[in-house]
Amino acid sequence: xxxxxxxxxxxxxxxxxxxxxxxxxxxVLEHYKIPLPKWKVVKSAKEANEFAEKIGYPVxxxxxxxxxxxxxxxxxxxxxxxxxxxVEDSFNQIMKNVKKHASKxxxxxxxxxxxxxxxxxxxxxxxxxxxxxxTIMFGHGDVFVELLDDVSFRVLxxxxxxxxxxxxxxxxxxxxxxxxxxxxxxxxxxxxxMKTAKLLEQNxxxxxxxxxxxxxxxxxxxxxxxxxxxx
Numbered sequence: 001x002x003x004x005x006x007x008x009x010x011x012x013x014x015x016x017x018x019x020x021x022x023x024x025x026x027x028v029l030e031h032y033k034i035p036l037p038k039w040k041v042v043k044s045a046k047e048a049n050e051f052a053e054k055i056g057y058p059v060x061x062x063x064x065x066x067x068x069x070x071x072x073x074x075x076x077x078x079x080x081x082x083x084x085x086x087v088e089d090s091f092n093q094i095m096k097n098v099k100k101h102a103s104k105x106x107x108x109x110x111x112x113x114x115x116x117x118x119x120x121x122x123x124x125x126x127x128x129x130x131x132x133x134x135t136i137m138f139g140h141g142d143v144f145v146e147l148l149d150d151v152s153f154r155v156l157x158x159x160x161x162x163x164x165x166x167x168x169x170x171x172x173x174x175x176x177x178x179x180x181x182x183x184x185x186x187x188x189x190x191x192x193x194m195k196t197a198k199l200l201e202q203n204x205x206x207x208x209x210x211x212x213x214x215x216x217x218x219x220x221x222x223x224x225x226x227x228x229x230x231x
Contacts, residue, residue: 005031009205009230018207018230021064022111025226028203029211032195035188035222039113045091048112049084058082058115061090063098067105074101080115087112116222119184120175121213123151124192124223126200128207128231134200138163138193140172141213156197163193176216188221189214207231 008024020028023041030036038055041064042048052059063076071077075097078090091110098105121141128134132155139151152166167173167189176184192214200206207230211223 005203009203012230015066017066019066019069020228020230021066021108022062022226023064023108025228028199028228029223029226032199034192034195034199034211035220036226037114037116037222037224039111041109042091042112043109045088048091048110049087051112052081052087053084055114059087060111060113060115061087061094062111062113063094064108064111065098065102065105066108068098068102074098074105113224116215116224117217119215119217120172122172122176122189122216123210123212124189124196124214125211126196126206126209127153128204129155134204134206136166136193136197136200138166138189139170156201158193158197160190160194163190163197167193183218184216185219185221188219189216192221192223205231 005028008020008027012018012020012024026036026039040051042051048061058080060079061081063071068074068076076094078094081087081090094110098107123137123139123141125137126134127137134156135153136156136158137151137153150171152169154162154166196209200209206228210227212225214221214223
């Protein structure tokens, strides 16, 4: 599987891309057993519906194209689709929107993904620093990353104790401890941090990695979006 990951990187370079497509980034995360909601790249409304029926509603749909970076800006994202008609209508609308706003974009397909219970969002990421090398980050996720600047960094490698310490340095850690009066799965987040550290150490060609948001549940934690940029 390591070879498959290197093949993904080589394909991106061959196509003169530094940004991995989201399905490519998801495959990299899956190799390191970082939990993701069930997902599939579909090519038609019919295929989207068949997969949605299989994994259960609600689902989200998201355009996949190397020519589109900001998917929402071109109307390429629909979420909380909870029936067959909404999935079909949304798939068709994505195609219309992309044709209108990015007519020259090459469409690879659409990610159909299971939507999970949403909790307070966190982010786990990585950045290759010119001085310190690969670093790992944890903090407040989603739009709160820029609004609150509530993040903690460590230079790799790290152990579980250091992963826990960097979490405790953030405000979001204390929010999660009492979120909705229920404890969340602290160990699931530590596991994701450790798996991400391994990913970054074994793949030094990664310049940036973001999993944002990650939703932490009472049992488990899931990355619902992923971005990987190569050097």
